[in-house]
Amino acid sequence: MVNVSGIYKSYGKNRILAGASLTAKPGELVALVGKNGCGKSTLLQIMAGTMKADSGTVSYFGKSDKKIFEKFTGFVPQNDPLLEDLSVYDNLRFWAAGKETDTEYLKLFELEDLLKVKVSTLSGGMKRRLSIACSLERKPPVMLMDEPSSSLDFYYQDSIRSWMLDFKKRNGIIIFSTHNETEIMISDVVYIFDDGILKRIEKEDINMDDIRNSFLISDK
Amino acid sequence: MSTTYDPMTGEPIETPDDIKDNVENKEASVENSTDEKVDSVTEATVNEANDTVNASEQSTTDNASTQSYEQADDFGGDEGASDKKAPKIVLGIIAAVALIAIICLIIFSGAFSKKKKVEKACAATLNIETQLIKDLKPVLKTMSSDQVTTNYSVSIDDMGDITGSVIVNGKDKQVTANIDVDELPKLTAKVGIDSKTVKAEIPEVIDKVFVYNYKEAKDGYITDMLDDEDIESIDKALQTIYDAQNSADPDDNKFAIETAKLIRKYSKELQFEKEDSKEFKIDGKKVNAKGISVEVDSDLIVDFWDDFTDLYLEEFGEEFEDIEDMTGESIKDTFKEVKSELKSFPDTEIIFYIYKGKLASIDIDAGKRNGEVEVLFKGGDFRAQNISIEADGEEVFELKGSKKNDKETYTFVVQDEEVCTLTYNTKKGSLTFEYSDGYDDYEYEAKIESKGDSFKIIVEDIEVSYDTYADIEIEIVKGAKIQKYSGSEEFDIGNADEDEFTELLDDVDEDIIDELSYLF
Numbered sequence: 001m002v003n004v005s006g007i008y009k010s011y012g013k014n015r016i017l018a019g020a021s022l023t024a025k026p027g028e029l030v031a032l033v034g035k036n037g038c039g040k041s042t043l044l045q046i047m048a049g050t051m052k053a054d055s056g057t058v059s060y061f062g063k064s065d066k067k068i069f070e071k072f073t074g075f076v077p078q079n080d081p082l083l084e085d086l087s088v089y090d091n092l093r094f095w096a097a098g099k100e101t102d103t104e105y106l107k108l109f110e111l112e113d114l115l116k117v118k119v120s121t122l123s124g125g126m127k128r129r130l131s132i133a134c135s136l137e138r139k140p141p142v143m144l145m146d147e148p149s150s151s152l153d154f155y156y157q158d159s160i161r162s163w164m165l166d167f168k169k170r171n172g173i174i175i176f177s178t179h180n181e182t183e184i185m186i187s188d189v190v191y192i193f194d195d196g197i198l199k200r201i202e203k204e205d206i207n208m209d210d211i212r213n214s215f216l217i218s219d220k
Numbered sequence: 221m222s223t224t225y226d227p228m229t230g231e232p233i234e235t236p237d238d239i240k241d242n243v244e245n246k247e248a249s250v251e252n253s254t255d256e257k258v259d260s261v262t263e264a265t266v267n268e269a270n271d272t273v274n275a276s277e278q279s280t281t282d283n284a285s286t287q288s289y290e291q292a293d294d295f296g297g298d299e300g301a302s303d304k305k306a307p308k309i310v311l312g313i314i315a316a317v318a319l320i321a322i323i324c325l326i327i328f329s330g331a332f333s334k335k336k337k338v339e340k341a342c343a344a345t346l347n348i349e350t351q352l353i354k355d356l357k358p359v360l361k362t363m364s365s366d367q368v369t370t371n372y373s374v375s376i377d378d379m380g381d382i383t384g385s386v387i388v389n390g391k392d393k394q395v396t397a398n399i400d401v402d403e404l405p406k407l408t409a410k411v412g413i414d415s416k417t418v419k420a421e422i423p424e425v426i427d428k429v430f431v432y433n434y435k436e437a438k439d440g441y442i443t444d445m446l447d448d449e450d451i452e453s454i455d456k457a458l459q460t461i462y463d464a465q466n467s468a469d470p471d472d473n474k475f476a477i478e479t480a481k482l483i484r485k486y487s488k489e490l491q492f493e494k495e496d497s498k499e500f501k502i503d504g505k506k507v508n509a510k511g512i513s514v515e516v517d518s519d520l521i522v523d524f525w526d527d528f529t530d531l532y533l534e535e536f537g538e539e540f541e542d543i544e545d546m547t548g549e550s551i552k553d554t555f556k557e558v559k560s561e562l563k564s565f566p567d568t569e570i571i572f573y574i575y576k577g578k579l580a581s582i583d584i585d586a587g588k589r590n591g592e593v594e595v596l597f598k599g600g601d602f603r604a605q606n607i608s609i610e611a612d613g614e615e616v617f618e619l620k621g622s623k624k625n626d627k628e629t630y631t632f633v634v635q636d637e638e639v640c641t642l643t644y645n646t647k648k649g650s651l652t653f654e655y656s657d658g659y660d661d662y663e664y665e666a667k668i669e670s671k672g673d674s675f676k677i678i679v680e681d682i683e684v685s686y687d688t689y690a691d692i693e694i695e696i697v698k699g700a701k702i703q704k705y706s707g708s709e710e711f712d713i714g715n716a717d718e719d720e721f722t723e724l725l726d727d728v729d730e731d732i733i734d735e736l737s738y739l740f
Contacts, residue, residue: 026227061230072230104223139223141230170224 007056018196034193040177048075074135095134125156145176359675389700429707438714503599509573509580
């Protein structure tokens with residue numbers, strides 16, 4: 001269970017999040033939708049522990065102490081956090097923090113034949129798959145992903161969505177920002193950003209026209 | 221194996237792939253209501269996605285191992301647990317841990333004759349006489365001294381060298397480094413701690429010695445950047461680092477003395493009985509070994525653990541509280557978890573089989589749930605050279621040792637797979653370590669030079685990343701001298717104001733920064 005409550009965050013005088021709250025249950029895909037600059041990436045970074053909120057709380061499975069981020073979350077930011085000069089295998093080992101690399105994800109993300117390849121030579125799609133595999137090394141139950149399929153071709157978009165659906169089947173939780181209609185439609189819950197707070201839309205109520213309109217309404 | 225997650229705790233659960241397939245088959249029958257809106261996702265995956273969360277949770281948790289609920293219940297012991305046996309490799313490991321605990325108990329035990337025989341047999345068996353251990357004894361003595369210097373050198377292909385020292389002089393400590401990396405300026409660095417301060421310098425970058433006094437209150441810009449709690453945590457951590465010290469005098473170690481007393485107290489509760497002889501193969505021959513049994517009451521082990529926990533927390537609890545504040549990891553929880561494991565262990569019968577004053581075997585009968593474990597000392601050049609551990613008659617671990625001419629070889633085998641091999645060439649002083657990570661085979665060779673109180677180990681061609689290798693040399697010598705700092709003046713980190721921090725930039729060597737900026 002993920003519980004985000006009353007998150008406030010400002011950059012200087014610019015208030016981005018004004019009491020943002022959300023919840024997510026095991027087996028849910030939760031989409032964060034909003035205009036560019038509305039705070040989606042900021043909220044994901046706060047939930048991943050890489051940025052501190054001005055106020056508010058984040059808890060995972062009832063826990064909110066300092067170690068929760070490392071234990072419960074895998075974070076895939078928009079810019080793949082890979083060590084470009086190292087090989088695929090060395091990147092996985094780095095994220096596994098000395099433990100044995102998980103062979104399950106090597107097969108799943110078709111990385112087995114790329115282990116010795118330097119990351120800087122990989123295509124965008126391969127790097128994204130590797131980023132996800134690295135984030136999964138510590139087996140987190142919650143994946144936070146910032147536009148997981150942006151700038152990918154259809155083949156890789158499909159591949160990543162298939163993985164997302166499989167992860168959710170295993171009681172994983174994925175909270176992700178997206179501008180992609182297909183990803184919104186396969187989600188269980190959508191949160192729309194509106195002036196720093198989040199409006200929740202359940203799966204049965206998801207309507208793409210309404211979502212598009214909400215961007216027009218909140219435009220200033 | 222696949223990973224599923226416990227919906228209550230988020231803990232990962234490894235499930236065999238056939239259980240995962242059952243889940244997929246059940247979900248495939250649920251109708252999809254949104255597939256007409258999806259373009260590129262396949263119909264099969266959308267069918268799976270549109271199952272209700274409750275249906276997928278229920279079927280997954282019904283089929284997943286019952287271990288998931290045992291793991292979720294932290295202190296429940298084995299109440300309500302299934303009759304399923306723990307995996308054999310786990311039995312082997314638990315047996316090994318129990319074995320060490322039991323051996324500790326009886327080695328320090330009292331006066332009855334059967335107990336004494338077991339005590340002597342254990343001590344004789346574990347008096348391991350390999351050449352490697354003999355050669356390493358002087359360095360172990362040096363490392364436990366309170367004045368020791370470790371010189372290191374790392375040379376990485378096509379990159380450069382880093383050399384330096386780790387100096388320990390009583391409680392004072394210092395680390396030095398000389399960095400000579402291609403395309404970067406040469407740098408030297410020192411950082412050290414004494415009874416009041418931490419000092420650091422990189423003289424090529426800035427001609428100052430940075431000083432932080434962890435004993436006194438701070439008054440500078442640092443109190444604006446960090447809150448009081450953080451500063452207190454830093455100061456406590458530094459105090460702990462300073463206080464850590466080797467003590468060559470065992471009488472100084474109050475904890476060890478009290479632990480030994482505790483072990484003696486509990487070992488007096490143990491009753492030893494004679495058992496029938498049993499046949500074993502030792503040193504390649506069939507022999508009969510005499511048996512001596514002891515019943516270990518699980519309550520006794522738990523009571524011992526409770527007393528040990530109190531003793532440990534009394535001695536080290538305060539230091540761990542500081543660590544807990546910083547990391548969120550609680551040592552008390554760890555002790556509780558071990559206690560929970562020990563509580564679930566039943567009363568255990570242990571039979572020691574003794575042949576010619578040394579152990580032939582230790583049989584551990586841990587009841588119906590945990591099965592039987594046998595630790596066999598097969599002998600060779602010495603009794604503990606070849607050991608195997610069997611769980612319910614199946615070998616789960618083996619140590620294969622041999623000595624031929626100048627070579628001692630030890631191979632570790634886990635469930636019929638050779639995991640790693642250690643070979644010591646006693647004439648050349650070279651130690652070879654071979655292992656496989658499932659993808660590649662690796663071999664590392666270290667040269668060991670031991671001279672009086674000093675010891676050197678050289679390892680060449682370590683693969684640090686794809687196609688890049690490093691040579692490492694470590695030298696440990698007795699004696700220590702903390703090196704002086706070369707900076708022309710001290711900068712007090714704790715009491716400098718904001719302007720003084722800003723002015724630091726004026727003192728930085730701009731040429732060096734330009735050269736270093738390539739890194740960023």
